[in-house]
Amino acid sequence: MTARRLRHDRMSAALAARDDRELDSAPAELAAAGSSLVLFLEYLADPVSAALTDPVGVERQLFEVVDFLRDRELLHMDGHFGNMRAAAGRIHLVDFGLVTSPRFDLSDAERGFVARNRDHDADYAAMRLVNWLVTTVCEAPSPADRNALVRRCADGDIPPGVPAAAAAVIARHAPAAARMNDFCWRLYDGELRVEYP
Ligand SMILES: Nc1ncnc2c1ncn2[C@@H]1O[C@H](COP(=O)(O)OP(=O)(O)OP(=O)(O)O)[C@@H](O)[C@H]1O
Numbered sequence: 001m002t003a004r005r006l007r008h009d010r011m012s013a014a015l016a017a018r019d020d021r022e023l024d025s026a027p028a029e030l031a032a033a034g035s036s037l038v039l040f041l042e043y044l045a046d047p048v049s050a051a052l053t054d055p056v057g058v059e060r061q062l063f064e065v066v067d068f069l070r071d072r073e074l075l076h077m078d079g080h081f082g083n084m085r086a087a088a089g090r091i092h093l094v095d096f097g098l099v100t101s102p103r104f105d106l107s108d109a110e111r112g113f114v115a116r117n118r119d120h121d122a123d124y125a126a127m128r129l130v131n132w133l134v135t136t137v138c139e140a141p142s143p144a145d146r147n148a149l150v151r152r153c154a155d156g157d158i159p160p161g162v163p164a165a166a167a168a169v170i171a172r173h174a175p176a177a178a179r180m181n182d183f184c185w186r187l188y189d190g191e192l193r194v195e196y197p
């Protein structure tokens, strides 16, 4: 709580120090606005790697995040580990810059996109989880090797020697991870209109 208040104090000081001339150059609509909004975002210093420890704990937390989004009808669409942070032993999802929702004011095309991508965040979390585990416990020198390994796991063939806890997590999520890996592979290969799944 103290750390949070300190950070907010620093932000208040920064806002107070801001050159008021900035406001003079704001667009006319902004200048005529009857109210203003200042948005404060918590800064989380630690990368998620600090929280990537036991497979079952990471699985539970990632899918708690997925459930949180689903309960609020939010599609985050960018849940890579660079958009996650660690604080007090917990994983936090950040960067809601691509978020969409059926509750937003959407065009028909956007509404269709949201309907087709309802499971994107869940399957993307599965992909990040399984890719992390297989590359941590197995040899997968290239992304192509990794994808082949995940496909093999999805077919029920988990390499011997994978610790039991990790093997159980991989078994649960490898089918979704393999589908998402294939989709991302095609996307990164330049198929910009490829649809998931
Ligand atoms: N350390 C952090 N603590 C809290 N929120 C963060 C942190 N870093 C980023 N964010 C959130 O993510 C938003 C985007 O920053 P980010 O660093 O993810 O850049 P980016 O250009 O979106 O990168 P990428 O496309 O790889 O996700 C920020 O505006 C902020 O809301």
Ligand SMILES: [Mg+2]
Residues within 6 Å of the ligand: 082, 083, 095
């Ligand atoms: Mg980001």
